[in-house]
Amino acid sequence: MALHVSWAFVFGILGNIVSFLVSLAPLPTFYQIYKKRTSEGYQSIPYVVSLFSAMLWIYYALLKKDAMLLITINTFCVFIQTFYIVVYFYYGPKKEKLVTLKLILLFNVFGFGAIFFSTFFLKNPLIRLQILGYICMGFALCVFVAPLGILRKVIKTKSVEYMPFTLSVFLTLGAVMWFFYGLLLKDMNIAVPNVLGFIFGILQMILYAIYKNYPKKMVEDPKLQLSAQQVVVDVVKLGSTTVCLEVNAVGPNPNNGEGTDEAQNIKTNNTTDASNEV
Numbered sequence: 001m002a003l004h005v006s007w008a009f010v011f012g013i014l015g016n017i018v019s020f021l022v023s024l025a026p027l028p029t030f031y032q033i034y035k036k037r038t039s040e041g042y043q044s045i046p047y048v049v050s051l052f053s054a055m056l057w058i059y060y061a062l063l064k065k066d067a068m069l070l071i072t073i074n075t076f077c078v079f080i081q082t083f084y085i086v087v088y089f090y091y092g093p094k095k096e097k098l099v100t101l102k103l104i105l106l107f108n109v110f111g112f113g114a115i116f117f118s119t120f121f122l123k124n125p126l127i128r129l130q131i132l133g134y135i136c137m138g139f140a141l142c143v144f145v146a147p148l149g150i151l152r153k154v155i156k157t158k159s160v161e162y163m164p165f166t167l168s169v170f171l172t173l174g175a176v177m178w179f180f181y182g183l184l185l186k187d188m189n190i191a192v193p194n195v196l197g198f199i200f201g202i203l204q205m206i207l208y209a210i211y212k213n214y215p216k217k218m219v220e221d222p223k224l225q226l227s228a229q230q231v232v233v234d235v236v237k238l239g240s241t242t243v244c245l246e247v248n249a250v251g252p253n254p255n256n257g258e259g260t261d262e263a264q265n266i267k268t269n270n271t272t273d274a275s276n277e278v
Contacts, residue, residue: 008184012069015177019073022170023080030087039092044085044100051081052107053139059116060136060189063129067185133189140193144175144200151200154207158214165208172201 026047033039054077061070089100115135122128150163175197182190 006184008181009069011177011181011184015174015181016069016073018170018174018177020076022167022174023077025167025170026084030084033087033091037091039088039096042088044088044092044096045103047081047084047088048100048103048107049143051078051085052112053143054078054081055108055112056115056132056136056139059112060129060132063125063132064187067187067190069181070190133187137189137193141196144193144196148200151203151207154204154211158211160208160211163204163208165205165212168201168204168208172198172205175201 029042033042054074057070057074058078061067061074064070085100085104089097092100115132119128119132119135122131154160154163175194179191179194179198182188182192182194
């Protein structure tokens with residue numbers, strides 16, 4: 001089916017462009033993981049959930065048959081999120097690898113498999129599409145509710161350090177584009193969740209405008225705590241010999257100098273004995 005030039009097509013293309021840029025936002029994070037050769041301090045669940053969401057929307061678009069622009073962007077999302085997960089899994093500690101594997105099995109294997117087999121074999125294609133649309137819409141609404149934690153943190157700390165303004169703008173623009181795309185296609189499963197996304201995006205930008213000039217506070221960052229704990233663990237891993245040497249070099253002498261005098265006396269005696277032998 002040839003794509004005809006229409007407003008739905010225009011908004012779909014713009015939505016693809018914005019969503020493409022948003023999908024590339026985690027690249028600096030994974031560059032840091034590559035440089036440090038560890039993913040400790042980061043979580044894999046956002047990327048596993050994003051992969052699950054993209055898989056759902058591809059399945060929905062294939063059944064709908066007139067939403068090619070949903071397929072294009074979500075195919076790219078499947079590729080980029082898979083790349084993120086592979087990098088995370090490669091550099092992750094053993095414990096985090098196990099958690100990531102469990103998440104993949106929960107969402108992308110059993111979760112998606114259950115949705116697929118419970119809907120694909122329904123005889124009525126309209127009912128099948130309707131049920132799948134409700135599932136996609138419900139999951140998208142849950143994803144858009146996620147920024148509530150960031151909004152709460154901004155209000156509590158009066159700091160916008162953990163809410164990048166550029167990302168908020170792009171997420172809001174994406175919500176607008178996909179809302180009009182769904183509205184023009186008369187598909188409320190696409191349009192409705194993006195209303196919530198638009199509202200939360202506007203709230204983020206309002207909070208940024210309110211708190212951007214507030215003096216910065218010392219906000220406790222769990223990543224910094226994790227780094228500090230890692231340094232302590234690495235020092236312990238040096239071995240008991242090294243630690244004992246450092247303690248002896250820095251710690252006070254319990255003999256109040258007597259040990260030093262004895263050592264000097266032994267050295268003097270040894271020198272005298274050597275002279276007599278000569």
